[in-house]
Amino acid sequence: MSTSTETLRRIQASAIAFADEFLEPIAADLDRTGNFPRALVAELARQQLLALPTVKDAGFTAHVETVQTLSKACPAVASILNNHATVAYAVFKWGSDAQKQAHADGLAQGEKLGAIALHEDGPALGHGPDALIGVLAGGKLTLNGKKTFVRNAGVADVYVGFASVGAKGSTSLAGFIAAASTAGISVGPAYMTMGLRGCPVADVIFKDVVLEAGLLGTAAEGADMLEELLSAHALGEAAQTTGIGKAAAIHASAAARTRIQFGHPIADLQAIQQLLAEITTDAHLAWLGVLHAAQLADDGFPFGIEAGMVKSFLGRFGQKLLIDAIQVEGGMGICETAPPHFKGTLPLARMFRDIAGTTLLDAPDDFPEALVAASF
Amino acid sequence: MNLITPEQAAIQQAAKDFTAKHIIPNAAEYDKSGEFHAFLLEEAKASKIFGMAIPKSLGGLEYSPLTQALVLEEWGYGCCGMATTLAANVLSMESVMIAGTDAQKQQFYTPMLNGKIGAFCLTEPTAGSDVGGGRTTAVKTADGYTIHGSKCWITNGGIADVFTVFAKTDPAAGMKGISAFILERGMAGFTVGDEENKLGLRSSNTVFLNLKDVKVPASALLGKEGDGMKIAMQTLDLARPAIAALAVGLAERALALCVAHINERFPAKPFPGQALQFKLADMRIQIDAARQVLHHMMALREAGKPFSQESAMSKTYATDVAMNVAATAMRLMGSAGYVSEVGKLMRDVKVMQIYEGTNQIQRLVVARAVLARPKAPAPAEKAMAK
Numbered sequence: 001m002s003t004s005t006e007t008l009r010r011i012q013a014s015a016i017a018f019a020d021e022f023l024e025p026i027a028a029d030l031d032r033t034g035n036f037p038r039a040l041v042a043e044l045a046r047q048q049l050l051a052l053p054t055v056k057d058a059g060f061t062a063h064v065e066t067v068q069t070l071s072k073a074c075p076a077v078a079s080i081l082n083n084h085a086t087v088a089y090a091v092f093k094w095g096s097d098a099q100k101q102a103h104a105d106g107l108a109q110g111e112k113l114g115a116i117a118l119h120e121d122g123p124a125l126g127h128g129p130d131a132l133i134g135v136l137a138g139g140k141l142t143l144n145g146k147k148t149f150v151r152n153a154g155v156a157d158v159y160v161g162f163a164s165v166g167a168k169g170s171t172s173l174a175g176f177i178a179a180a181s182t183a184g185i186s187v188g189p190a191y192m193t194m195g196l197r198g199c200p201v202a203d204v205i206f207k208d209v210v211l212e213a214g215l216l217g218t219a220a221e222g223a224d225m226l227e228e229l230l231s232a233h234a235l236g237e238a239a240q241t242t243g244i245g246k247a248a249a250i251h252a253s254a255a256a257r258t259r260i261q262f263g264h265p266i267a268d269l270q271a272i273q274q275l276l277a278e279i280t281t282d283a284h285l286a287w288l289g290v291l292h293a294a295q296l297a298d299d300g301f302p303f304g305i306e307a308g309m310v311k312s313f314l315g316r317f318g319q320k321l322l323i324d325a326i327q328v329e330g331g332m333g334i335c336e337t338a339p340p341h342f343k344g345t346l347p348l349a350r351m352f353r354d355i356a357g358t359t360l361l362d363a364p365d366d367f368p369e370a371l372v373a374a375s376f
Numbered sequence: 377m378n379l380i381t382p383e384q385a386a387i388q389q390a391a392k393d394f395t396a397k398h399i400i401p402n403a404a405e406y407d408k409s410g411e412f413h414a415f416l417l418e419e420a421k422a423s424k425i426f427g428m429a430i431p432k433s434l435g436g437l438e439y440s441p442l443t444q445a446l447v448l449e450e451w452g453y454g455c456c457g458m459a460t461t462l463a464a465n466v467l468s469m470e471s472v473m474i475a476g477t478d479a480q481k482q483q484f485y486t487p488m489l490n491g492k493i494g495a496f497c498l499t500e501p502t503a504g505s506d507v508g509g510g511r512t513t514a515v516k517t518a519d520g521y522t523i524h525g526s527k528c529w530i531t532n533g534g535i536a537d538v539f540t541v542f543a544k545t546d547p548a549a550g551m552k553g554i555s556a557f558i559l560e561r562g563m564a565g566f567t568v569g570d571e572e573n574k575l576g577l578r579s580s581n582t583v584f585l586n587l588k589d590v591k592v593p594a595s596a597l598l599g600k601e602g603d604g605m606k607i608a609m610q611t612l613d614l615a616r617p618a619i620a621a622l623a624v625g626l627a628e629r630a631l632a633l634c635v636a637h638i639n640e641r642f643p644a645k646p647f648p649g650q651a652l653q654f655k656l657a658d659m660r661i662q663i664d665a666a667r668q669v670l671h672h673m674m675a676l677r678e679a680g681k682p683f684s685q686e687s688a689m690s691k692t693y694a695t696d697v698a699m700n701v702a703a704t705a706m707r708l709m710g711s712a713g714y715v716s717e718v719g720k721l722m723r724d725v726k727v728m729q730i731y732e733g734t735n736q737i738q739r740l741v742v743a744r745a746v747l748a749r750p751k752a753p754a755p756a757e758k759a760m761a762k
Contacts, residue, residue: 194723261504319703333725336575352723364637
């Protein structure tokens with residue numbers, strides 16, 4: 001699957017128009033209320049932006065481009081989209097005919113929202129006290145346990161996740177797909193997150209959940225599926241990081257040109273120019289890394305190592321984009337709401353909180369560097 | 377391990393206990409609401425901790441600079457929003473310490489020994505890093521001065537009883553035309569404007585102040601006319617290490633939370649992998665180095681040696697370290713970090729890289745010292761030149 005320049009331009013234009021019309025006006029409110037913006041999901045579907053990795057002549061390149069564009073205006077909505085698109089991709093790539101029949105169209109058209117449930121408490125998947133354990137018997141998968149920090153939890157219609165199956169000592173990971181309405185699935189209270197508010201985060205609890213035809217792919221390919229989905233998801237998160245960073249650099253540059261100190265705009269100062277140039281450089285180079293990995297994915301090549309490199313790079317430089325952008329704006333940079341005498345918007349405080357949510361490790365010992373190092 | 381006296385250790389322990397009892401349990405709630413933590417002034421009243429920098433002869437605790445740092449580190453560990461109220465109070469009183477008469481010290485410090493606090497009012501909409509860019513004026517009258525203008529980003533501004541306010545007595549003279557005054561809450565024309573809704577230090581009170589033809593007596597002038605810039609700079613030299621101390625405390629907290637999470641997540645393993653171990657070691661190294669830069673600076677102060685450059689270094693290094701440690705803790709903890717109080721630490725320390733002189737202004741101070749040319753060539757160089 002790959003994107004023609006023409007198609008990419010068209011998708012870029014839709015994403016920009018969507019961000020301008022629907023996201024810019026609501027980003028600050030969404031951050032304040034945290035209310036899940038269901039209507040926007042429907043609108044994203046109308047614009048055909050919901051499941052780009054599964055669309056012929058679109059793919060990951062178009063998806064990360066869209067995620068970056070949306071993140072410039074409202075990273076929370078980009079988070080909802082990226083999570084959903086990862087689920088759509090999982091169904092598209094590994095779903096059986098019946099599973100595709102049941103979910104693919106709904107996911108593409110926004111009738112169903114997807115959530116990818118990857119994390120667990122404990123040192124590794126399958127090892128915590130509440131690990132999600134699956135039992136495979138006669139084509140049925142029975143699930144008990146908990147997935148933590150699931151984005152889109154509670155508002156999703158479909159969950160894709162992984163459970164540990166098999167006897168102790170020879171467990172493997174099995175992918176599954178489950179309708180949120182399945183008996184035994186419940187959602188814990190929403191977590192209060194630092195940023196990306198509007199994209200709900202909660203635990204999903206599985207109690208004697210029986211999936212008749214819920215196994216995704218085969219039990220043997222679960223680990224590879226997990227790695228590919230984590231990589232795909234990480235690429236979208238990286239596009240969120242670069243989008244936030246680029247938007248922040250533009251805002252901070254404009255602020256520096258109008259802020260007069262010592263008789264001149266502070267944009268004339270080398271120290272300020274250097275901060276702005278570094279933000280722009282780091283965001284740009286990271287974005288090239290995202291694009292390259294997305295292109296590999298679209299061309300059917302493995303892209304996990306390249307995605308790992310991007311994640312490693314942004315682990316070091318991602319948060320710095322906003323640490324430095326706020327530094328340029330000084331006191332105005334830390335305003336959550338613009339003071340009455342100020343004309344314009346002050347989004348950097350929100351962006352600082354949002355970007356932190358896009359550069360996290362999945363678990364304390366999950367270093368993308370390990371994946372990169374193992375590639376030699 | 378710090379080489380402190382038994383008396384300092386006792387004061388440190390008292391601050392630790394106070395933090396554990398009053399600050400940590402309340403920090404999250406006040407951070408969320410952004411309401412000023414008024415209860416803290418009441419709780420701190422008995423210990424006179426808000427008068428820790430005031431001489432004993434005036435009824436204060438007269439803690440040494442290092443002892444003050446030890447207290448502020450503990451408060452910073454608990455909540456930098458709450459600790460900023462204490463640090464800004466110290467900031468406000470330093471100007472009076474530098475230039476005040478005995479009567480002015482009495483006037484300024486007495487409220488602080490009775491649960492009241494002070495505010496330092498330098499910044500204006502047009503004067504942030506450029507301190508000389510202010511437009512607030514003080515015009516001499518028959519029996520004093522009339523002050524007109526506005527101040528912004530004033531910590532404690534909405535709740536303080538006494539204020540040090542900087543205004544231009546000679547606007548044409550630029551920075552040399554600035555003078556410092558003592559004002560009191562409730563003076564006619566001196567009103568509190570909007571409160572800022574901030575990313576971090578949310579429960580610390582930060583306001584806009586309006587000065588509309590405020591009449592003050594001649595006795596309100598601190599030092600001489602034109603001394604304002606000098607007083608402000610000396611005050612900031614004295615006060616910046618307070619921010620360094622809060623940052624050291626905040627960084628300690630971030631590391632403690634990160635370690636607690638990792639231990640909880642790997643209950644069976646004595647040590648996590650090297651990648652994590654080394655990151656945690658770097659955090660430890662940076663925090664201890666930041667603390668030593670701070671304590672060295674305080675030692676210089678106590679020894680009566682120059683410390684302006686060291687003051688700038690301590691504030692910059694400690695807040696940059698704290699930002700790095702908090703952000704690293706958040707990333708290592710993953711989603712658990714994102715919903716934890718580490719987020720608050722990151723938000724708090726971001727403000728600290730900016731206030732009391734941005735870290736860029738501090739670097740200008742340090743660079744000036746680094747680049748200072750020797751007045752006369754050293755003898756060896758002279759010989760080489762021949």
